[in-house]
Amino acid sequence: MKKVSILSLILFLPLLASCVEKQVYIVYFGEHRGDKALHEIEDTHHSYLFSVKKSEEEARASLLYSYKHSINGFAAVLSPDEASKLSELDEVVSVFQSHPRKYSLQTTRSWEFVGLEEVEGHQKQRRKGGDLLLKARYGREVIVGLLDNGVWPESKSFNDQGMGPIPKSWKGVCQTGTAFDSSHCNRKLIGARYYLKGYEHFYGTLNTTNDYRSPRDKDGHGTHTASTVGGRRVPNTSALGGFAYGTASGGAPLARLAIYKVCWPIPGHSKVDGNTCFAEDMLAALDDAIADGVHVLSISIGTKEPTPLTDDGIAIGAFHATKRNIVVACSAGNNGPTPSTLSNTAPWIITVGASSVDRDFVAPVVLGNGIKVEGQTITPSKLEKKMYPLVYAADVVVPEVPKNGTAGQCLPGSLSPEKAKGKIVLCLRGDGTRVGKGKEVKRAGGAGFILGNSPANGGEITVDAHVLPATAVSSDDAIRILNYINSTKNPMATIIPARTVLHTRPAPSMAMFSSRGPNVIDPNILKPDITAPGLNILAAWSEGSSPTKLEDDPRVVKYNILSGTSMSCPHVAAAAALLKAIHPNWSSAAIRSALMTTAGLQNSKGFPLTDTTGNLANPFQYGSGHFQPTKAADPGLVYDASYDDYLLYLCSFNITDAEPSFKCPKVPPSTLDFNYPSLAIPKLNGTMTVKRTLTNVGGSKSIYFPIVKPPSGFSVKISPSVLNFSHVGQKKSFTITVKAQNNKTVRKIYKGGYAFGWYTWFDGIHVVRSPMAVSLA
Ligand SMILES: *[C@@H]1O[C@H](CO)[C@@H](O)[C@H](O)[C@H]1NC(C)=O
Ligand SMILES: *[C@@H]1O[C@H](CO)[C@@H](O)[C@H](O)[C@H]1NC(C)=O
Ligand SMILES: *[C@@H]1O[C@H](CO)[C@@H](O)[C@H](O)[C@H]1NC(C)=O
Ligand SMILES: *[C@@H]1O[C@H](CO)[C@@H](O)[C@H](O)[C@H]1NC(C)=O
Ligand SMILES: *[C@@H]1O[C@H](CO)[C@@H](O)[C@H](O)[C@H]1NC(C)=O
Ligand SMILES: *[C@@H]1O[C@H](CO)[C@@H](O)[C@H](O)[C@H]1NC(C)=O
Ligand SMILES: *[C@@H]1O[C@H](CO)[C@@H](O)[C@H](O)[C@H]1NC(C)=O
Ligand SMILES: *[C@@H]1O[C@H](CO)[C@@H](O)[C@H](O)[C@H]1NC(C)=O
Ligand SMILES: *[C@@H]1O[C@H](CO)[C@@H](O)[C@H](O)[C@H]1NC(C)=O
Numbered sequence: 155m156k157k158v159s160i161l162s163l164i165l166f167l168p169l170l171a172s173c174v175e176k177q178v179y180i181v182y183f184g185e186h187r188g189d190k191a192l193h194e195i196e197d198t199h200h201s202y203l204f205s206v207k208k209s210e211e212e213a214r215a216s217l218l219y220s221y222k223h224s225i226n227g228f229a230a231v232l233s234p235d236e237a238s239k240l241s242e243l244d245e246v247v248s249v250f251q252s253h254p255r256k257y258s259l260q261t262t263r264s265w266e267f268v269g270l271e272e273v274e275g276h277q278k279q280r281r282k283g284g285d286l287l288l289k290a291r292y293g294r295e296v297i298v299g300l301l302d303n304g305v306w307p308e309s310k311s312f313n314d315q316g317m318g319p320i321p322k323s324w325k326g327v328c329q330t331g332t333a334f335d336s337s338h339c340n341r342k343l344i345g346a347r348y349y350l351k352g353y354e355h356f357y358g359t360l361n362t363t364n365d366y367r368s369p370r371d372k373d374g375h376g377t378h379t380a381s382t383v384g385g386r387r388v389p390n391t392s393a394l395g396g397f398a399y400g401t402a403s404g405g406a407p408l409a410r411l412a413i414y415k416v417c418w419p420i421p422g423h424s425k426v427d428g429n430t431c432f433a434e435d436m437l438a439a440l441d442d443a444i445a446d447g448v449h450v451l452s453i454s455i456g457t458k459e460p461t462p463l464t465d466d467g468i469a470i471g472a473f474h475a476t477k478r479n480i481v482v483a484c485s486a487g488n489n490g491p492t493p494s495t496l497s498n499t500a501p502w503i504i505t506v507g508a509s510s511v512d513r514d515f516v517a518p519v520v521l522g523n524g525i526k527v528e529g530q531t532i533t534p535s536k537l538e539k540k541m542y543p544l545v546y547a548a549d550v551v552v553p554e555v556p557k558n559g560t561a562g563q564c565l566p567g568s569l570s571p572e573k574a575k576g577k578i579v580l581c582l583r584g585d586g587t588r589v590g591k592g593k594e595v596k597r598a599g600g601a602g603f604i605l606g607n608s609p610a611n612g613g614e615i616t617v618d619a620h621v622l623p624a625t626a627v628s629s630d631d632a633i634r635i636l637n638y639i640n641s642t643k644n645p646m647a648t649i650i651p652a653r654t655v656l657h658t659r660p661a662p663s664m665a666m667f668s669s670r671g672p673n674v675i676d677p678n679i680l681k682p683d684i685t686a687p688g689l690n691i692l693a694a695w696s697e698g699s700s701p702t703k704l705e706d707d708p709r710v711v712k713y714n715i716l717s718g719t720s721m722s723c724p725h726v727a728a729a730a731a732l733l734k735a736i737h738p739n740w741s742s743a744a745i746r747s748a749l750m751t752t753a754g755l756q757n758s759k760g761f762p763l764t765d766t767t768g769n770l771a772n773p774f775q776y777g778s779g780h781f782q783p784t785k786a787a788d789p790g791l792v793y794d795a796s797y798d799d800y801l802l803y804l805c806s807f808n809i810t811d812a813e814p815s816f817k818c819p820k821v822p823p824s825t826l827d828f829n830y831p832s833l834a835i836p837k838l839n840g841t842m843t844v845k846r847t848l849t850n851v852g853g854s855k856s857i858y859f860p861i862v863k864p865p866s867g868f869s870v871k872i873s874p875s876v877l878n879f880s881h882v883g884q885k886k887s888f889t890i891t892v893k894a895q896n897n898k899t900v901r902k903i904y905k906g907g908y909a910f911g912w913y914t915w916f917d918g919i920h921v922v923r924s925p926m927a928v929s930l931a
Contacts, residue, residue, distance in 0.1 A: 508688025
């Protein structure tokens with residue numbers, strides 16, 4: 155059988171091949187046949203290794219992981235030649251190299267801390283959706299696994315007071331290690347494990363100054379995402395600076411959490427600069443999580459570049475999860491607003507974009523001329539009530555710093571203490587981290603600092619808890635402040651202390667950083683799938699870290715604010731957990747479909763979703779729209795897909811061996827016909843007809859009619875024009891015919907670009923809506 159070999163691509167890159175003599179490769183065989191005991195599987199993996207290695211000992215020493223539960227494969231240290239030999243074997247689906255900094259957690263490097271309210275975005279829905287939580291019994295029977303960088307188990311968000319016994323189906327463990335023993339698991343945190351072999355093979359032994367050799371979180375990210383999914387309701391919590399006061403809660407407050415720590419610090423780099431997660435470690439975690447019995451997986455990890463399915467540890471692991479009906483939610487990535495930057499594009503994954511919530515942390519700048527400029531921060535420290543001299547960073551740099559675009563960015567060591575002391579310094583975004591710029595101003599003795607957005611950030615303010623009095627302003631406002639500085643001899647300013655303001659502006663709106671479609675791995679699958687809150691999100695934090703993650707920031711906080719698709723992913727995982735509780739028999743595809751077809755398209759002002767700069771957003775940013783868990787509980791119809799459907803999908807990519815018992819047809823179907831809740835037709839030449847099948851999960855007798863909003867320049871016909879369901883579980887198919895109105899005007903507009911439209915099935919109660927994206931050949 156034909157198979158895909160990523161390896162051949164790698165081997166043609168002489169540079170890579172020569173400097174990476176012996177690397178970790180993952181040799182992937184698909185599903186297990188289910189006829190072997192665990193030790194026999196490992197023996198088999200050894201024998202494959204032995205077939206390319208000189209000795210038995212060498213074979214044993216080279217094996218990092220043998221994946222034994224559902225994923226059949228192993229990770230081993232191989233030369234390119236050995237890897238190539240293994241990839242020739244018939245039973246091998248793919249062989250791919252592990253890359254050291256390919257995967258990372260997807261925050262935008264923003265950190266701060268405020269007091270507690272309900273986790274944003276859930277707040278409104280909880281009022282309307284108390285019913286949903288009750289129906290789902292707050293998710294108490296549902297187990298959510300998180301692949302992340304650990305957990306701070308002492309956080310009140312993870313207390314298990316009043317929780318019932320651990321579900322009997324649970325087979326996981328509480329793995330002990332540094333500062334983590336079995337007492338740190340409880341009826342809320344029911345499992346914890348950590349995975350280091352891939353990391354340590356590359357970087358050497360973990361430096362325990364920087365992280366715990368255990369499931370404990372020394373960063374904050376893992377604690378944040380875990381509490382967003384399933385943190386308990388923690389009332390009356392106030393925070394450093396006292397911005398907010400209220401109840402903190404995860405989306406499924408009684409769901410059980412299982413922590414799989416797979417991401418670690420990068421040696422020689424500050425935690426602010428990111429982290430790394432190795433494919434072989436993630437595969438081991440996913441293999442365990444599936445066997446442990448998780449129901450939902452939340453994975454806020456991705457790549458900077460889109461990754462082919464056969465080369466993608468997350469896609470492969472998630473595929474095996476799908477066989478057990480485990481719902482997998484992943485972050486879309488933070489590489490927007492550039493198009494085609496999505497990670498986690500496999501059709502069995504819910505790919506989540508990020509959007510804003512309707513809460514601001516208002517801290518304006520008052521200029522010497524009396525003009526007030528809007529700003530936001532969650533920095534607790536305050537300036538005195540007086541005016542301070544104001545300078546632009548580029549005007550107060552040390553002589554060695556060249557006077558170019560980066561001079562105004564407050565990079566480490568760039569500012570002159572003589573010139574900056576006692577002043578408010580305006581720094582621009584660009585290179586470096588936001589909190590790092592504050593640290594530089596503080597080092598130079600500045601009194602305060604204004605962080606100005608670059609044009610790419612526009613008006614999207616990501617708030618931070620800076621190490622000195624500060625606020626952040628839009629790119630337009632940064633230019634206004636610069637003009638003011640230029641216009642006067644003695645520019646002055648002050649920053650008014652921040653306060654929390656609700657319902658300030660239309661929300662949600664799409665975050666500029668949220669990665670965008672089209673999906674370059676399979677343009678026939680529209681991605682992302684959905685959007686959820688990811689800008690300035692409050693959740694629990696690790697006390698082993700500081701709110702900025704800066705090593706010399708002594709502050710310790712219990713709750714913190716972060717931004718990223720890392721934050722939106724656990725929101726959707728929580729919603730999936732609630733749906734799983736209400737509909738335990740639904741497939742993972744049905745749950746995804748329910749979330750997607752009921753998603754919202756309007757902001758709080760009743761207008762179509764925009765990005766944070768006010769430009770109209772489209773399905774390549776938000777997928778089907780903003781998630782609405784309450785509506786998703788009763789979607790009426792779902793676009794279902796079985797494990798076999800996914801195997802058939804893989805056939806179209808020449809991946810024919812993923813399941814031993816499954817035979818690909820000679821001519822695999824087009825992935826355009828994959829029963830997805832959305833539709834993308836790239837390069838349409840003339841007319842295209844695709845098929846979809848709906849399953850009735852609503853009332854027994856229901857009649858649905860289609861409503862179509864065709865992409866402009868195209869006509870869309872749905873057939874049949876009525877779907878008459880007589881019982882629950884009944885399936886009905888229909889076709890969508892899209893025709894390009896092939897005139898010059900349309901060609902000119904859409905050549906290469908996409909037009910967007912919608913088709914909706916409506917029975918008078920349920921709105922089952924799908925986005926469509928079409929481009930011309
Ligand atoms: C471990 O990390 C700390 C802090 O970054 C550093 O000072 C120390 O030298 C590192 N130790 C080793 C053995 O690399
Ligand atoms: C929280 O504060 C409210 C109002 O101050 C009070 O009524 C309530 O008892 C407090 N709850 C807890 C758990 O402290
Ligand atoms: C400015 O100069 C520095 C030092 O030569 C260089 O690293 C940086 O890339 C330059 N920035 C721009 C925007 O040209
Ligand atoms: C400020 O003035 C300097 C020199 O006069 C000029 O180069 C710069 O472009 C001005 N900046 C703005 C924002 O007007
Ligand atoms: C759900 O699945 C369980 C176990 O497979 C089965 O016993 C039950 O009848 C199913 N319920 C429905 C409503 O299909
Ligand atoms: C699959 O294999 C066939 C025959 O070997 C080849 O023609 C086709 O291009 C391959 N398709 C993909 C998506 O790799
Ligand atoms: C579109 O289809 C027509 C007829 O099948 C064909 O002649 C033409 O080359 C196609 N155009 C493109 C751009 O593929
Ligand atoms: C081309 O098609 C578009 C969309 O259907 C239509 O609005 C426009 O009037 C047409 N132009 C011409 C020249 O036919
Ligand atoms: C739907 O099906 C029922 C039962 O088969 C039939 O009585 C009814 O007329 C149908 N309605 C429509 C609109 O086709």
